[in-house]
Amino acid sequence: MQNNAEAKPNVLRVTDATMQFGGVVALNNLNLEVNKNEIIGLIGPNGAGKTTAFNVITGVYPPTNGAIYLNEHMIISNHPQGKMKTLYAGENNGKHNEVKVLTPDRITKQGVARTFQNIRLFKELTVYENVLIAQHVKLKANVLEATLKLNYKEERVMHLETLRLLEILGLIDVKDYVSTSLPYGKQRHLEIARALATNPQLLLLDEPAAGMNPQESDELMHFVGRIRNDFDLSILMIEHHMQVIMGICDRIYVLDYGSLIADGTPAEIQKNPKVIKAYLGVEE
Amino acid sequence: MPMEFINKKLNKSTKLILTLLLVLACIILTYMLDKGIIGTSYTVRIVRIAVIYSLIGVSMNLVNGFTGVFSLGQAGFMAIGAYCVGIFTIPVDARANVYYLEPISDKIAGFVLPFGVALLMGGLLAALFAALIGAPILKLKSDYLAIATLGFSEIIRAVIANEQMWPITNGSLGLKSIPGFTTLFAPVLISAAGITLMVLLINSSYGRAFKAIREDETAAESMGINLFKHKELSFVVSAFFAGIGGGLLATHLTAIDSNQFKIAVTYELLLIIVLGGLGSVTGTVISAFMISFGKEYLRFFDAAQSIGGWQIPIFRPGLRMVIFSLLLMAVVLFWRRGLMGRKEFSWDGIYNFFRKWPWRFKKLMRGDYKTEAKTKRKSIAAGKAIDSAASKSKRAGRKADKTADREKKKEVKADAE
Numbered sequence: 001m002q003n004n005a006e007a008k009p010n011v012l013r014v015t016d017a018t019m020q021f022g023g024v025v026a027l028n029n030l031n032l033e034v035n036k037n038e039i040i041g042l043i044g045p046n047g048a049g050k051t052t053a054f055n056v057i058t059g060v061y062p063p064t065n066g067a068i069y070l071n072e073h074m075i076i077s078n079h080p081q082g083k084m085k086t087l088y089a090g091e092n093n094g095k096h097n098e099v100k101v102l103t104p105d106r107i108t109k110q111g112v113a114r115t116f117q118n119i120r121l122f123k124e125l126t127v128y129e130n131v132l133i134a135q136h137v138k139l140k141a142n143v144l145e146a147t148l149k150l151n152y153k154e155e156r157v158m159h160l161e162t163l164r165l166l167e168i169l170g171l172i173d174v175k176d177y178v179s180t181s182l183p184y185g186k187q188r189h190l191e192i193a194r195a196l197a198t199n200p201q202l203l204l205l206d207e208p209a210a211g212m213n214p215q216e217s218d219e220l221m222h223f224v225g226r227i228r229n230d231f232d233l234s235i236l237m238i239e240h241h242m243q244v245i246m247g248i249c250d251r252i253y254v255l256d257y258g259s260l261i262a263d264g265t266p267a268e269i270q271k272n273p274k275v276i277k278a279y280l281g282v283e284e
Numbered sequence: 285m286p287m288e289f290i291n292k293k294l295n296k297s298t299k300l301i302l303t304l305l306l307v308l309a310c311i312i313l314t315y316m317l318d319k320g321i322i323g324t325s326y327t328v329r330i331v332r333i334a335v336i337y338s339l340i341g342v343s344m345n346l347v348n349g350f351t352g353v354f355s356l357g358q359a360g361f362m363a364i365g366a367y368c369v370g371i372f373t374i375p376v377d378a379r380a381n382v383y384y385l386e387p388i389s390d391k392i393a394g395f396v397l398p399f400g401v402a403l404l405m406g407g408l409l410a411a412l413f414a415a416l417i418g419a420p421i422l423k424l425k426s427d428y429l430a431i432a433t434l435g436f437s438e439i440i441r442a443v444i445a446n447e448q449m450w451p452i453t454n455g456s457l458g459l460k461s462i463p464g465f466t467t468l469f470a471p472v473l474i475s476a477a478g479i480t481l482m483v484l485l486i487n488s489s490y491g492r493a494f495k496a497i498r499e500d501e502t503a504a505e506s507m508g509i510n511l512f513k514h515k516e517l518s519f520v521v522s523a524f525f526a527g528i529g530g531g532l533l534a535t536h537l538t539a540i541d542s543n544q545f546k547i548a549v550t551y552e553l554l555l556i557i558v559l560g561g562l563g564s565v566t567g568t569v570i571s572a573f574m575i576s577f578g579k580e581y582l583r584f585f586d587a588a589q590s591i592g593g594w595q596i597p598i599f600r601p602g603l604r605m606v607i608f609s610l611l612l613m614a615v616v617l618f619w620r621r622g623l624m625g626r627k628e629f630s631w632d633g634i635y636n637f638f639r640k641w642p643w644r645f646k647k648l649m650r651g652d653y654k655t656e657a658k659t660k661r662k663s664i665a666a667g668k669a670i671d672s673a674a675s676k677s678k679r680a681g682r683k684a685d686k687t688a689d690r691e692k693k694k695e696v697k698a699d700a701e
Binding site for chain 1: 481484485488489490492493495496499500502503504505506507508509510511517626
């Protein structure tokens, strides 16, 4: 399966990404690849640096060291600077000499969308508005055109697209509800809808099944597979529900204390002694 | 079963007709006020102030209420617009009288612009200043941004009053003989146009991006919205209309000086937008009218009043503001998010509001309220019965425990003896 996957072009490639907060190494030399149309799992115990990895990929934090490529096109690159120069003790010192740090909005424009671990919807706006706003990234009209409604054709397309997305995600019945009044599971769906509205090639899901019961997370699992096919996406997801991860992921990366300890297919990961040790500890 | 109230929507053509009627009513009202058919020149003055404050209020709401950026620099932008209009519209022959301490600079001495051009220039100048100061300060958050913008507006005021600026701004002597409005239509139409443009902006995709930033900056940024660009846009547009509003104010007052643009003006505007609802255009307009009229018509409390020859001691100058503040406190207590919250005036809202009353009446007639109360009472009674039964059994249990204890003690005593 892995050989098969390698033939596909990769969408995301993270090389030697290190994130240090002062002396704390949250992410240590992470190397990761997501190929086209793959669903990749990123797992690890609490505090392993999974969400930090997401934040580095989406440009929330500029990495201390390392580079990130989207479709083989560099979007982020940094090397230790200032105080970090003395603190950084990685083996890739000097390997990355270019500095390029895009802000999150520009990375989204390049085709990376994400959801958040602790749901971050536009709280007081309706479900419909939440999805509509996310399409602002595609807008071509300037302020004057938009104000004078000269881009009404573009607007109409945006409205139709919003309805289509809500239909697909099963939120069409609740489209006029205030987003926070939805039940938890629906809010997660809405976050995904909002992310899809930005026309991504790569979708980062941060614990999409958190707080869901087994039946709900089972539904979510099928749902993630479906959107991958429908929207021609590559997906990188953090998840704690092993049932979900093992069920849909093509490959899995395991993080512990900021370092990658294993990667491979679900079957390989389940047998890997290092992973078992990280999750369960060793027998004394 | 109590019946549910269902919100109904009016059809589009009805709404259009109603809106056109409202606009027509406004035009007729303006015409009548203008020609003196209704009201006095005093009323006209208040309407003019209210209209100008509506424009500036909406411009401030655009930044504070819709974009969620806490800016308090509106007075500074108003001053720029006001001085621009003032300096360039005073007739040439009146200028010697205005600049009597230090003559006007030669470069602008014979330079007079028509009102419209001067007004537009004031707005653009204010927008330019906003763009310049926005670049460094819009990276700040909440309170810090407020302080920075407040500082900016004070700087503008200080610069205007500065000695080196006397040949242009006439310093602390201020400007007078600014030609005033000849008709009420000018301020009303300009304000209406400005507010319409801002509403259109708010309803466009850019406006939705502003709202997203207000709701959650992190999420907005990860949805591809450039925070700085959009904040700057809203800040500049807001400053532009504040400048226009300031220009209108200068024409309305015909005499201005830098002390009129102190922080107090910004606070008054803040009051208007908070009272009307942060994030509601119609709320701002309503509250601008309420506050402008309220402040004038409460003057009754400032005059001495007497009952049968006995003069009431508290009726003296200053009481007006006490009453005014009390009313404000009441409004804020009962409508915590301002009069309109984040809602806008809509015909559907009005329609349903009036439908709701007969519905409630019908419900009352059918006795739905009675049955509701009955079921409520029943459920409470049932709950109580359960509670009392539980406590009874508990009490019985406790009693049994106690007697058992006592018996045990007796036994122990008996043993000891």
